Amino acid sequence: MAASSATSPAAQLLASKIAARTATVAVVGMGYVGMPLAVTVADAGFAVLAVDIDDARVAAIARGESYIGDVPSARLGPLVESGKIRSTVRFRELQDADAIIICVPTPLNKTKEPDLSYVVSALREIKAYLRRGQLIILESTTYPGFTREVGLPMLEEVGYRCGDEFFLTFSPERTDPGNPRYDVSNTTKVLGGVTATCTEMGAALYRQVIETVHVVSSTDAAEMAKLLENTFRAVNIGLVNEVALMCNTLGIDTWEVIAAASTKPFGFMPFYPGPGLGGHCLPIDPLYLSWKLRSHNYTARFIELAQTINASMPGFVVQLAADTLNDHSRAVRGSRICIYGVAYKPNIDDVRESPALEIIELLHRKGANVVYTDPHVAEIEVEGRRYVGVTEAEARSSDLAIITTDHAAFDLVALARDGNLILDTRNATRRAAVPAEYLHKVVRL
Numbered sequence: 001m002a003a004s005s006a007t008s009p010a011a012q013l014l015a016s017k018i019a020a021r022t023a024t025v026a027v028v029g030m031g032y033v034g035m036p037l038a039v040t041v042a043d044a045g046f047a048v049l050a051v052d053i054d055d056a057r058v059a060a061i062a063r064g065e066s067y068i069g070d071v072p073s074a075r076l077g078p079l080v081e082s083g084k085i086r087s088t089v090r091f092r093e094l095q096d097a098d099a100i101i102i103c104v105p106t107p108l109n110k111t112k113e114p115d116l117s118y119v120v121s122a123l124r125e126i127k128a129y130l131r132r133g134q135l136i137i138l139e140s141t142t143y144p145g146f147t148r149e150v151g152l153p154m155l156e157e158v159g160y161r162c163g164d165e166f167f168l169t170f171s172p173e174r175t176d177p178g179n180p181r182y183d184v185s186n187t188t189k190v191l192g193g194v195t196a197t198c199t200e201m202g203a204a205l206y207r208q209v210i211e212t213v214h215v216v217s218s219t220d221a222a223e224m225a226k227l228l229e230n231t232f233r234a235v236n237i238g239l240v241n242e243v244a245l246m247c248n249t250l251g252i253d254t255w256e257v258i259a260a261a262s263t264k265p266f267g268f269m270p271f272y273p274g275p276g277l278g279g280h281c282l283p284i285d286p287l288y289l290s291w292k293l294r295s296h297n298y299t300a301r302f303i304e305l306a307q308t309i310n311a312s313m314p315g316f317v318v319q320l321a322a323d324t325l326n327d328h329s330r331a332v333r334g335s336r337i338c339i340y341g342v343a344y345k346p347n348i349d350d351v352r353e354s355p356a357l358e359i360i361e362l363l364h365r366k367g368a369n370v371v372y373t374d375p376h377v378a379e380i381e382v383e384g385r386r387y388v389g390v391t392e393a394e395a396r397s398s399d400l401a402i403i404t405t406d407h408a409a410f411d412l413v414a415l416a417r418d419g420n421l422i423l424d425t426r427n428a429t430r431r432a433a434v435p436a437e438y439l440h441k442v443v444r445l
């Protein structure tokens with residue numbers, strides 16, 4: 001590391017430990033975000049303390065077993081065996097850490113407002129064991145202002161001065177589960193600190209681990225940058241979902257239109273329609289922003305409109321399913337309908353906020369006999385009902401298959417050949433080059 005401009009003794013000591021990679025880094029929350037981060041930090045040579053409240057997860061890590069798809073046990077195991085990663089449920093061990101990175105969930109509550117209880121609970125534990133010289137980094141997505149308005153006062157209650165005696169930064173996580181090209185180490189990290197020294201400490205740590213660090217002037221700017229990224233996607237998906245609704249009304253093939261527009265070499269970026277927004281980020285993060293703005297008497301109009309359109313898509317898919325069956329003199333009630341793919345995106349096992357679950361619920365309420373097939377998800381629960389996935393061979397005997405997730409492992413040619421009706425919400429049958437002779441069975445979104 002270049003000579004540090006850090007002035008306080010605590011900052012200088014921390015900077016030297018980071019530069020020598022002798023700092024211990026604690027990762028609090030070992031989920032989709034925390035696990036890949038922990039192995040990346042350990043690979044860079046730092047000792048990592050993996051902290052979680054879930055006993056089963058902590059025990060699995062201690063055995064070197066990963067439960068996160070992007071991190072094979074073959075990668076985690078040797079790091080645990082060599083002592084580079086140690087897992088614990090005891091927050092008191094945070095006293096040993098020089099840096100603490102928070103990766104706990106930030107969902108919405110029942111009334112669709114930010115639920116920051118996990119972050120606040122993690123901060124409370126960190127505060128209880130805060131010692132001079134520690135660097136605290138929040139990676140969980142939150143609204144602009146949270147780190148400064150909530151995190152800072154909580155930690156300052158201990159009596160240490162932020163920027164001199166402890167350091168606080170926000171650095172949003174950009175994990176894209178299942179992405180074979182970009183992982184933690186080659187995805188640029190945005191970071192903003194409460195003070196210039198906080199920023200310097202946070203950036204110094206990530207520069208040891210990640211190719212590029214992009215520093216911004218405040219934690220607020222870093223928080224807002226994350227929400228811009230995800231709002232950008234949610235709004236553009238909302239726009240293209242509305243285009244799909246318009247094309248459906250006009251009898252035009254949405255996918256053909258997008259493919260044509262995409263030939264423009266400038267000023268157009270393709271987004272694709274689907275059965276609705278899923279995952280832990282896109283359906284949730286923009287609502288953190290609109291919630292915060294409501295307290296300033298400002299209505300985040302794009303976010304609310306996109307939210308309304310995206311949220312209407314599962315219902316639209318069910319309507320299309322009903323119309324498709326109706327065109328073949330069948331009712332939804334009593335039909336066997338198979339959902340192809342319940343994960344919210346291809347080739348992963350995460351079903352959080354997946355629109356497929358809402359589609360299953362809506363079809364169930366209409367009296368359909370709903371089954372699902374998904375090579376990545378063995379079983380799911382929808383409104384208290386447990387579903388065990390059927391095999392693709394079993395799925396093909398359904399009256400209607402609804403392709404909700406375009407998993408690479410699906411054999412859609414076999415489905416088109418041996419199956420009955422298909423409602424394709426992902427243009428997957430075209431990508432799979434289903435032969436023309438079977439296309440009369442296929443309806444696209």
Ligand SMILES: NC(=O)c1ccc[n+]([C@@H]2O[C@H](COP(=O)([O-])OP(=O)(O)OC[C@H]3O[C@@H](n4cnc5c(N)ncnc54)[C@H](O)[C@@H]3O)[C@@H](O)[C@H]2O)c1
Pocket residue numbers: 028029030031032033034051052053054057103104105106118119121122139140141142173174175176177280281
């Ligand atoms: N999953 C993604 O693709 C993604 C991408 C970018 C950002 N994020 C953000 O990262 C954050 C974490 O998301 P995730 O997907 O990793 O969640 P996750 O549910 O996969 O993992 C969270 C982990 O935190 C643990 N936990 C909960 N409360 C805790 C506490 N008080 N102390 C210690 N551990 C605790 C849970 O047991 C779990 O293991 C969220 O803010 C999310 O918005 C997620």
